[in-house]
Amino acid sequence: xxxxxxxxxxxxxxxxxxxxxxxxxxxxxxxxxxxxxxxxxxxxxxxxxxxxxxxxxxxxxxxxxxxxxxxxxxxxxxxxxxxxxxxxxxxxxxxxxxxxxxxxxxxxxxxxxxxxxxxxxxxxxxxxxxxxxxxxxxxxxxxxxxxxxxxxxxxxxxxxxxxxxxxxxxxxxxxxxxxxxxxxxxxxxxxxxxxxxxxxxxxxxxxxxxxxxxxxxxxxxxxxxxxxxxxxxxxxxxxxxxxxxxxxxxxxxxxxxxxxxxxxxxxxxxxxxxxxxxxxxxxxxxxxxxxxxxxxxxxxxxxxxxxxxxxxxxxxxxxxxxxxxxxxxxxxxxxxxxxxxxxxxxxxxxxxxxxxxxxxxxxxxxxxxxxxxxxxxxxxxxxxxxxxxxxxxxxxxxxxxxxxxxxxxxxxxxxxxxxxxxxxxxxx
Amino acid sequence: xxxxxxxxxxxxxxxxxxxxxxxxxxxxxxxxxxxxxxxxxxxxxxxxxxxxxxxxxxxxxxxxxxxxxxxxxxxxxxxxxxxxxxxxxxxxxxxxxxxxxxxxxxxxxxxxxxxxxxxxxxxxxxxxxxxxxxxxxxxxxxxxxxxxxxxxxxxxxxxxxxxxxxxxxxxxxxxxxxxxxxxxxxxxxxxxxxxxxxxxxxxxxxxxxxxxxxxxxxxxxxxxxxxxxxxxxxxxxxxxxxxxxxxxxxxxxxxxxxxxxxxxxxxxxxxxxxxxxxxxxxxxxxxxxxxxxxxxxxxxxxxxxx
Numbered sequence: 132x133x134x135x136x137x138x139x140x141x142x143x144x145x146x147x148x149x150x151x152x153x154x155x156x157x158x159x160x161x162x163x164x165x166x167x168x169x170x171x172x173x174x175x176x177x178x179x180x181x182x183x184x185x186x187x188x189x190x191x192x193x194x195x196x197x198x199x200x201x202x203x204x205x206x207x208x209x210x211x212x213x214x215x216x217x218x219x220x221x222x223x224x225x226x227x228x229x230x231x232x233x234x235x236x237x238x239x240x241x242x243x244x245x246x247x248x249x250x251x252x253x254x255x256x257x258x259x260x261x262x263x264x265x266x267x268x269x270x271x272x273x274x275x276x277x278x279x280x281x282x283x284x285x286x287x288x289x290x291x292x293x294x295x296x297x298x299x300x301x302x303x304x305x306x307x308x309x310x311x312x313x314x315x316x317x318x319x320x321x322x323x324x325x326x327x328x329x330x331x332x333x334x335x336x337x338x339x340x341x342x343x344x345x346x347x348x349x350x351x352x353x354x355x356x357x358x359x360x361x362x363x364x365x366x367x368x369x370x371x372x373x374x375x376x377x378x379x380x381x382x383x384x385x386x387x388x389x390x391x392x393x394x395x396x397x398x399x400x401x402x403x404x405x406x407x408x409x410x411x412x413x414x415x416x417x418x419x420x421x422x423x424x425x426x427x428x429x430x431x432x433x434x435x436x437x438x439x440x441x442x443x444x445x446x447x448x449x450x451x452x453x454x455x456x457x458x459x460x461x462x463x464x465x466x467x468x469x470x471x472x473x474x475x476x477x478x479x480x481x482x483x484x485x486x487x488x489x490x491x492x493x494x495x496x497x498x499x500x501x502x503x504x505x506x507x508x509x510x511x512x513x514x515x516x517x518x519x520x521x522x523x524x525x526x527x528x529x530x531x532x533x534x535x536x537x538x539x540x541x542x543x544x545x546x547x548x549x550x551x552x553x554x555x556x557x558x559x
Numbered sequence: 560x561x562x563x564x565x566x567x568x569x570x571x572x573x574x575x576x577x578x579x580x581x582x583x584x585x586x587x588x589x590x591x592x593x594x595x596x597x598x599x600x601x602x603x604x605x606x607x608x609x610x611x612x613x614x615x616x617x618x619x620x621x622x623x624x625x626x627x628x629x630x631x632x633x634x635x636x637x638x639x640x641x642x643x644x645x646x647x648x649x650x651x652x653x654x655x656x657x658x659x660x661x662x663x664x665x666x667x668x669x670x671x672x673x674x675x676x677x678x679x680x681x682x683x684x685x686x687x688x689x690x691x692x693x694x695x696x697x698x699x700x701x702x703x704x705x706x707x708x709x710x711x712x713x714x715x716x717x718x719x720x721x722x723x724x725x726x727x728x729x730x731x732x733x734x735x736x737x738x739x740x741x742x743x744x745x746x747x748x749x750x751x752x753x754x755x756x757x758x759x760x761x762x763x764x765x766x767x768x769x770x771x772x773x774x775x776x777x778x779x780x781x782x783x784x785x786x787x788x789x790x791x792x793x794x795x796x797x798x799x800x801x802x803x804x805x806x807x808x809x810x811x812x813x814x815x816x817x818x819x820x821x822x823x824x825x826x827x828x829x830x831x832x833x834x835x836x837x838x839x840x841x842x843x844x845x846x847x848x849x850x851x852x853x854x855x856x857x858x859x860x861x862x863x864x865x
Contacts (some may be wrong), residue, residue: 274740325756329571331671331693331728334754401672445650447670 132559133158133174134550136509141165142185144496146481155184157505160548160559165501170342175559177552179509179542185481186497187219187546191488191543192283192308192361192385192456193249198239199228204438204526206251209458212436212525213249214551216458217541222492225256226284231257232267234275241276248549248556252278252492254308256406258487263288266296273303274542278492281308283361286343288314290350297356297420306359306383306491307351311343311368312409320449322395322410330398332448335410337365344368344399348375351382359491360384362435364409366419371429383491385433386422388457388464391420393531403444403451404531407437418487421474430487432480434461436526459523460532466512466539477512484508509552561864566685567857568674569694570735578740582704584856585849591628592852602631602700602862606661610653611688614667617823617847618688618698625854631862634661649673651682656788657681663862666690684861692726697857698822699732701850703740705842706777708849709818713740719771722781722830723752723792729822733779734760747771748803751792768803772813779820780805780830787815795831806832810840820846 136155140146154168190213196204204212206223213221223240224233231240237253244251255277259265261284269280280300286309287293297307316339321327323334337491348371351358363369363384375382395411405411423429437454438536444451462484469475475483485508489496520533543552550557562577569721570578591599607626611619619635626633636656656664663684666674671691678685705712718737724730724746737744738761745763746753753764766773771778783799793799810817819831819841827833835841 323755325759328754328756328760329731331691331731333692401675442648446648447668447676448672449670 133172134545134559135168135171135174135176135431136184136377137168137176137178138180139182139184139509141499142183142478142481144186144486144498146185146478146486150470150479152180155499157545157559160505162499162501162503164506165499175546175557177543182380182542183477183510183512184499185508185510186485186499187251187507187544188217188462188484188541189220189488190218190434190461191222191307191431191492191547192225192387193221193223193436193458194454195223195240195439196438197227198236199245201273203440206240207247208524208526209436210244210247212458212523214544215524216460216558217462217510217544218458219497219506219508219544219546220252220489220494221521222252222254222278224254224283225281226261227406229277229312230256230261231277232259232261234271237272237275237277248544248546248551250546252281252494254279254281256280257287261285263292266292266299269296269299269303273305277305278494279306279308281310281361283308283310285314286312290346293347293350294354297354297358298353301354301356301444304357304493306357308359308361308510309343309347310361311340311347311363313339313342316342320406321398322412324395324413326395326398332398337367337412337416340365340409341367341371344371347357347543348372348380348382351378352378355381358382361410362387362390362433363423363429364390364412364416364420366416369419369423369428373423374430383430383487384428385431386420386424386429387433387435388468389455389531391417392464392468397531401448402531403446403448404455406448406451406453406528407435407455408453424469424483425474430491431483432461433467433488436525439527440527440528444529456527456530457527460518460530460537462510462541463516463518463537463539464532467537470512471538506546508544510539511542512539514538514540515525562860563673565861566674566678567696567861568678568685568687570699570732570739571582571694572698573735573739575739576623578700578703578736581700581853581856581860582707584860585633585704585852586861588855589849589852592848597630597708598630600630601859602626602629605631605663605862607631607633607663607665607858608656608661609633609635609668610664611636613664613689615689618667621847621850622688622854625851625858627849629855631775631858636698639734649676653677657683663858686857686861689728692728694732695728696732696736697850697854698729699736699819700844700857701853702733702779702820703736703820704849704853705820705846708845709842710776713737716742716777717745717775718742718777718779719745719747719765720776720779720781721747721771723790725752725754726784727781729781734762745771745775749793749799768805769809769813772810772815772817775817777818777820778805780821782824783826783829785826785829799830802815804830805835806833807834807838810835816840818842823847
């Protein structure tokens with residue numbers, strides 16, 4: 132089937148946008164021509180005048196919940212939500228039941244994702260069962276196609292196991308992805324600050340994150356392993372990563388949209404959809420995350436999409452599980468909070484969504500070029516829309532952003548010979 | 560004049576006029592408690608549920624008595640042996656109770672924010688009887704009532720809250736209420752039991768109990784919850800008693816007639832020595848009696864507002 136994307140502004144695989152409008156002709160999932168398209172014939176034509184076509188966006192931190200909690204999300208519903216949110220690729224985290232710590236589970240997930248528009252790249256557990264005791268069969272997992280190792284949900288338990296994991300991963304040039312939280316300081320319900328005092332909620336101090344960031348950077352520097360720090364949320368962490376990068380440590384970092392959009396003041400409503408780990412931090416921390424995104428200390432944006440059922444979230448705040456969904460709001464939040472507030476340019480947003488995450492995970496960045504497989508995200512940085520969680524494709528609805536007015540969104544995606552546009556999936 | 564809210568969830572943001580109204584109304588009910596027949600028909604036909612998810616003796620009895628003296632029908636629900644242990648969610652529990660047609664709910668729960676949560680899932684008036692380490696508004700109201708009864712005013716007084724501030728819902732409600740009513744509030748306790756950012760609430764922090772005694776008109780001494788993890792926050796009870804315990808010697812040394820409150824139950828020999836707990840400075844049992852009157856006032860004002 133033939134699809135013509137008319138009058139698009141094309142971004143290359145470094146994020147740079149060509150100011151000249153072109154037509155992109157895709158036949159059977161391959162880019163057949165860029166330039167003036169010929170006769171439409173029986174092609175599906177989408178007019179993207181003035182809109183951007185970028186290499187497909189990628190979210191490197193998604194919880195798919197399958198296997199184990201299929202009532203909250205499955206590989207398929209997660210893929211559909213990702214496509215609707217503007218993503219042609221995602222990396223899924225290993226804290227499933229059972230954990231992704233064997234080639235069998237990796238293959239199970241890859242089988243489930245086969246035929247979906249969005250590509251799924253599993254991240255494997257760094258230790259067996261994410262228990263922090265024995266390192267997982269990393270070689271076999273790498274061979275099965277995982278793109279990183281992480282005990283996400285917790286940090287790798289001890290410095291000695293972390294050191295071993297970083298050393299072992301050197302053989303495969305895959306990153307160790309860390310959830311930075313000191314176990315002995317964990318367990319609270321919100322960021323420690325005047326707001327936690329006023330709300331009477333058990334606090335999590337920012338140093339719970341900072342201590343592990345420090346430990347991990349030092350260990351990566353020593354082992355020369357490749358370290359990626361997930362969902363960074365504190366000022367001090369940003370500063371330490373900035374310094375480490377200057378010293379040449381192989382460290383990268385990501386931030387989640389809620390951490391650059393909201394601060395812990397929002398918790399006055401005790402809304403359990405504002406409960407996540409790391410928690411919403413102080414205004415100063417939010418400022419530091421924005422600064423880190425701007426100067427490149429933070430390489431990419433990832434949602435930490437964490438589906439939870441309504442019944443699990445509709446309880447007393449302290450008893451509610453951590454996490455919010457994010458796949459279908461994050462591009463809108465990034466444009467609203469970063470582009471329109473002049474923190475990042477569109478080029479930088481493309482870098483942080485399409486280029487850097489793939490570079491970190493050693494996945495080739497797609498190119499919008501004749502002869503290439505079509506793997507693209509269409510963007511309208513200026514469309515004003517209202518989030519409606521009930522109409523989203525994720526199986527779970529735990530988002531604090533329902534009814535929020537956003538400016539900018541993904542209009543559609545193409546990948547694997549499939550198109551998602553205007554609320555429908557079409558095989559092309 | 561009615562209260563500005565149909566719930567009492569905490570004292571944060573509650574206007575001074577509301578507090579004044581509750582305290583003044585409580586004065587009337589306090590007099591009822593001295594009558595031979597201690598009952599008024601004010602809430603006849605109203606049903607109040609005491610929903611206690613955490614064990615409590617005095618607060619529950621105080622509320623129950625207040626309800627009975629206002630002629631309300633009161634029902635006690637406690638978590639043990641209830642549907643909660645069968646895995647029912649709080650939302651379902653609350654909706655089931657409300658389906659039986661109740662008017663007001665008094666709730667005690669170990670999780671902060673639970674009273675606010677209940678306002679979102681039901682239509683009854685909600686009264687917070689203590690939520691986690693957040694607020695315990697009726698305790699602070701009865702503390703203020705008792706201070707006013709003894710010293711004739713609240714405004715301009717210097718009040719120090721002593722003890723484990725970090726794990727206390729009484730402290731936070733007292734800070735909000737007392738400050739709204741014009742008192743100068745300070746806190747005193749081991750530094751591990753004082754929230755890091757507490758000064759942002761406009762209170763002074765004192766680490767020396769002698770200084771706290773010298774500089775204040777009132778001490779509200781909190782219970783050290785020896786049964787809870789609070790024990791991990793100081794090295795030993797001996798050390799706590801030596802540096803923060805209040806005994807006759809300490810009061811005499813500082814040569815000050817100071818009013819001492821305690822929300823109970825007291826650890827005799829820990830935060831207060833036995834002789835101070837029974838001595839002439841304290842008004843601990845007045846607080847207990849006043850608690851019934853204050854809770855009657857709250858129930859009356861909320862129960863007749865809609």
